[in-house]
Amino acid sequence: MVPPVYHSWDKTISDTVVVTNVLSLLGSSFIMGSYVLSSRLRGHVSRGILFCLSLCDWLIAFAYLINRGDENMPLCKAQSAINIFSNQASFAWTSTIAVYTLIARRHSEPFADGFIYLFHFINWIYPATILTLVIIFDAWGFDKGEATAYWCWISGRVERAWMWRFLAGMLGQWSCALLITVCYTILLIDKQRNRRKRIQRIGHEIISESRRSVTWRKEKKYLIIPAAFILLRIPGSVRNIQQYDNTLPPEGDAFPFMLFLQAIGDSGQGFVNCLIFGVFTDNTVRYAKQGMMYILYKLRLRNEYMRIEDDETRVPGIYNHLIK
Secondary structure (H helix, E strand, O other): OOOHHHHHHHHHHHHHHHHHHHHHHHHHHHHHHHHHHOHHHHOOHHHHHHHHHHHHHHHHHHHHHOOOOOOOOHHHHHHHHHHHHHHHHHHHHHHHHHHHHHHHHHOOHHHHHOOHHHHHHHHHHHHHHHHHHHHHOOOEEEOOOOOOOOOEEEOOOOOOHHHHHHHHHHHHHHHHHHHHHHHHHHHHHHHHHHHHHHHHHHOOOOOOHHHHHHHHHHHHHHHHHHHHHHHHHHHHHHHHHHOOOOOOOOOOOHHHHHHHHHHHHHHOHHHHHHHHHHHOOHHHHHHHHHHHHHHHHHHHHHHHHHHHHHHHHHHHHHHHHHHO
């Protein structure tokens, strides 16, 4: 049963879930479409990893869109299955991107490419194992809004629901947050160490302005990726932790707001990944700048052409006036 305090939030949460899921579907489709249509991108293992992550994010958004809060409906079971598998796979592939980047930077990209089959084995088998356990013990179903934004995941009626929520969600989520934070912190430390070594070797740092800008953008991405993941997932983690504390009633004033934030965070990962790995990459920014310059150049040529035509039609009239 939905607590009375939620009734005023139902419409807001429902609309928020729809908007964020549509954005995630579009963002994930953009990354997957770019990979499928571009032979250059298909030649990079790193883009293949990103394709797998985007596929999982697309499935997550799709599952939330077909949400039906009725445990007796087959659609609820379908959403539970997709939700559990795709979320765990998304956590695994997000961690893989961090591990792959660390290996590639410390060794080489071809060396990191050699782990791709291991990545696939772990990242698909692990979620499938979790889902199989949940199905065998009949732990899937409608959550009743206890730890999610009213979608089907772990049934609220199952015994030891907290254990299944931890196994089918929090374990992978917290492990991913810890792993990507450690990996990207090591990458930042390595970059700072290499910079100091270079300064010591040549006596001063000689870096062009464009190179310095690229380096700074990469360092910011190392900070943004774990920060974005953690910020998006914090509301869901807080609500799960609150379920273990019986002194915090769900009717508390802060609880509906955390539910609203969770509705954004859990379903918005695909859109955020599109921004980080697709829209704000160096190549995309460069192509966007080139496109804008081309449009401005065409507009300028068109204005020049119209001005010349206007002058040509005006000159005879002025000449005739002078003759008279």
